[in-house]
Amino acid sequence: MQSLGFFGSFGGVYVPELLVPALEEVESAFLEASQDADFLKEYHHLLKHYAGRPTPLYEAKNLSKRYGARIFLKREDLLHGGAHKTNNAIGQALLAKRMGKTRIIAETGAGQHGVATAMAGALLGIPTEIYMGAVDMERQQPNVFRMKLLGATVHAVEVGSKTLKDAINEAMRDWVSNLQDTYYLLGTAAGPHPYPTLVRFFQQIIGEEAHQQILEQAGRLPDQVVACVGGGSNAIGIFQGFRNSSVQLVGVEPAGLGLETEHHGAVLAKGTPGCLHGMKSLALQDKDGQVRETYSISAGLDYPLVGPEHAHLQNTGEAVYASATDAEALAAFHTLAETEGILPALESCHALAYAQTLAVQGTPEQIILINLSGRGDKDLHQVMAQQEGAPHVHA
Amino acid sequence: MSTLKQAQTQSRYDDLFARLKQEKRHALIPFTLLGWPTPQRCLESVDAFVAGGASALELGLAFSDPVADGPLIQQAGRTVLEAGFDVDQTLGLLKQIRQKYPHIPISLLVYYNLVLVRGIDRFCRDITEAGADGLLIADLPVEGIAEIKPALDQHGLQLTSIISTRTSAERLPKIAAQSGGFLYAVSRLGITGVEERYDQSLGHLLAQARQCSDLPVCVGFGISKREHVETMIRLGADGVIVGSAVMAKIQELGPEDSIEPIQRYLQTLSTPIIP
Ligand SMILES: Cc1ncc(COP(=O)(O)O)c(C=O)c1O
Numbered sequence A: 001m002q003s004l005g006f007f008g009s010f011g012g013v014y015v016p017e018l019l020v021p022a023l024e025e026v027e028s029a030f031l032e033a034s035q036d037a038d039f040l041k042e043y044h045h046l047l048k049h050y051a052g053r054p055t056p057l058y059e060a061k062n063l064s065k066r067y068g069a070r071i072f073l074k075r076e077d078l079l080h081g082g083a084h085k086t087n088n089a090i091g092q093a094l095l096a097k098r099m100g101k102t103r104i105i106a107e108t109g110a111g112q113h114g115v116a117t118a119m120a121g122a123l124l125g126i127p128t129e130i131y132m133g134a135v136d137m138e139r140q141q142p143n144v145f146r147m148k149l150l151g152a153t154v155h156a157v158e159v160g161s162k163t164l165k166d167a168i169n170e171a172m173r174d175w176v177s178n179l180q181d182t183y184y185l186l187g188t189a190a191g192p193h194p195y196p197t198l199v200r201f202f203q204q205i206i207g208e209e210a211h212q213q214i215l216e217q218a219g220r221l222p223d224q225v226v227a228c229v230g231g232g233s234n235a236i237g238i239f240q241g242f243r244n245s246s247v248q249l250v251g252v253e254p255a256g257l258g259l260e261t262e263h264h265g266a267v268l269a270k271g272t273p274g275c276l277h278g279m280k281s282l283a284l285q286d287k288d289g290q291v292r293e294t295y296s297i298s299a300g301l302d303y304p305l306v307g308p309e310h311a312h313l314q315n316t317g318e319a320v321y322a323s324a325t326d327a328e329a330l331a332a333f334h335t336l337a338e339t340e341g342i343l344p345a346l347e348s349c350h351a352l353a354y355a356q357t358l359a360v361q362g363t364p365e366q367i368i369l370i371n372l373s374g375r376g377d378k379d380l381h382q383v384m385a386q387q388e389g390a391p392h393v394h395a
Numbered sequence B: 001m002s003t004l005k006q007a008q009t010q011s012r013y014d015d016l017f018a019r020l021k022q023e024k025r026h027a028l029i030p031f032t033l034l035g036w037p038t039p040q041r042c043l044e045s046v047d048a049f050v051a052g053g054a055s056a057l058e059l060g061l062a063f064s065d066p067v068a069d070g071p072l073i074q075q076a077g078r079t080v081l082e083a084g085f086d087v088d089q090t091l092g093l094l095k096q097i098r099q100k101y102p103h104i105p106i107s108l109l110v111y112y113n114l115v116l117v118r119g120i121d122r123f124c125r126d127i128t129e130a131g132a133d134g135l136l137i138a139d140l141p142v143e144g145i146a147e148i149k150p151a152l153d154q155h156g157l158q159l160t161s162i163i164s165t166r167t168s169a170e171r172l173p174k175i176a177a178q179s180g181g182f183l184y185a186v187s188r189l190g191i192t193g194v195e196e197r198y199d200q201s202l203g204h205l206l207a208q209a210r211q212c213s214d215l216p217v218c219v220g221f222g223i224s225k226r227e228h229v230e231t232m233i234r235l236g237a238d239g240v241i242v243g244s245a246v247m248a249k250i251q252e253l254g255p256e257d258s259i260e261p262i263q264r265y266l267q268t269l270s271t272p273i274i275p
Helices: A017-033 A037-049 A061-067 A085-098 A112-124 A134-139 A141-149 A164-177 A195-218 A233-242 A308-316 A326-340 A346-361 A376-389 B002-022 B039-051 B071-082 B087-100 B112-118 B120-130 B142-147 B149-155 B171-177 B202-212 B226-234 B244-252 B260-270
Strands: A010-014 A057-059 A070-075 A103-108 A128-133 A153-157 A182-184 A224-228 A248-256 A272-276 A278-283 A319-325 A367-372 B027-033 B057-060 B106-110 B134-137 B161-163 B183-186 B217-220 B239-242
Touching (some): A010 A308, A017 A182, A017 A195, A057 A195, A061 A070, A061 A326, A061 A346, A085 A103, A085 A195, A103 A164, A112 A141, A128 A134, A128 A164, A134 A141, A134 A153, A141 A376, A153 A164, A195 A308, A195 A367, A233 A248, A248 A308, A248 A346, A278 A308, A319 A326, A326 A346, A326 A376, A346 A376, B027 B039, B027 B071, B027 B217, B027 B260, B039 B087, B087 B106, B112 B120, B120 B149, B142 B149, B142 B171, B183 B202, B226 B260, B244 B260
Parallel strands (some): A103 A128, A103 A182, A248 A319, B027 B057, B057 B106, B106 B134, B161 B183
16 A cells, blocks of 8 residues: 555554455555546536536525524535435546446445445446445335436345444455455445545535635635534535634534433544444444444434544544434424425434534624535435324424 | 563464474364354364364454454354353453363454454453464454554464465565464455355465465365365465354254264364375
């Protein structure tokens, strides 16, 4: 490897020996591609004409009134595919093609990354297979159907907790058995080097656009940039546009039923140093290092580790991390729907919910920029079920 | 003290391979998970291994996310963890095995998180005290070995490393230089399991390993029959590791069955191969 991809003490390459040559191949292809004007031109061309970039930055005035601060939403929900995942999937699929790979595999939790990968595979004519936990397949059926319509094969993962963590395990097992022709298109800024760096590279477009757009619209940088954190790709993407500035970077994790319970996925708040899925990072685990099952209303945040760069940013204080519960996220879902006519993904609702907390602490002139990482169509089933179970409380 | 310990443990593998060479025999290294299917049955399995002619033991610590393993070992790990069997109890079991078999080399197969979370130094000390001679860390490539090397050396533990036909000519000597006991050559790319297939260039890998290291080389992944063992020895291996196949046999037995079929099965794999 040309680098081991450490962010402070986190990151690295902790994989079975058999995978090292494959990662070396990805690293060297990525280093070349990211310097190659033709590659970048094709990537940006597709982002613009296929995926619909730049996405708008929208000043949500009704929500601003409700929250008591100036709220801007980076509308990744309007990106083709319905979430920021498309940026990364297109970038990596182009890389796979450049490497001469004839098969793409990916893992997915909420199904958003699976959909994005299936789209990219269809677009570039590369057969695509997706690993998804059986539990996630159950709660994200529309996305499973979408992936199939887009021509991907979806493999139900029936082992372990049957969620994202196990889908990643299965994708790695597949990859190690099919290295010659297969590209592993990892969905978040986590995993072994070079993935955290590579995914950040393909997602930094969010931050670059947002930086320019907020200066145009507000005449100044925001006070805070807020994004939800599952593995951390949408957060690292938008953070990247505001690093080394006065802007406070805030990541929001899923507190599930509460941080005081066992049912959450707040890795940065409650995790301890560990090593899984090829990286050193923070993990929710027991005293022996057995990885715990997590809980969140949003499948896309239900992951017991976090991208290594976030663990590092927390250590250095360059970013701060907070959390929002299921109930708070759901309330934010309804608030945005009612005030702005936007149905946000439950993942993004965690960022929205915490932005309200920030607004309450600040002044009405305070500018909060939220990464609205995806749209909520995939979550309607989940939200409906919640409403039937408990009457919905107006925020 | 630590140098004495080092001398003792090194000699278990060194003695073994020196003796096998003299007797013109190959090493047979069965693998199972500690505590599986139950602690008692695990002890009985080890008895059957030794009675069946095992030259050394490869014993695994159950882990929640064994990315390098196939379905059988994954499920076995889950069974062990669901029974509430933790690392302390696992080391207790290892201690019993060591007391019963003072001379057989034993290496532990672990995932790195278990080492890190216990603390590298404490982990190495505890497994040494429980009787391990070495370990194989499934998800720690040579790039990461520097992190644990001081602790390994201090406790006289030997590190078995994986090599494959995809391992480059530059990596191979680096890996060999950090390793002890024996090198573990995987017969094919992929995960553990009984799939019968091996890389055509395996013979080349074994020859390359021989050139850059004095360590014995044993082949694992997919070995389940006498003819596989013969093939591997003919290709130049010093021994074989048999994991999923022997665990599948153990799984076939009911809780009340005698473990003797395991012994007989291993005997078919351990009898000398006449050149
Ligand atoms: C809409 C949306 N936002 C956020 C996430 C969380 O991923 P990350 O933290 O990598 O942005 C997901 C994952 O599926 C998602 O679908």
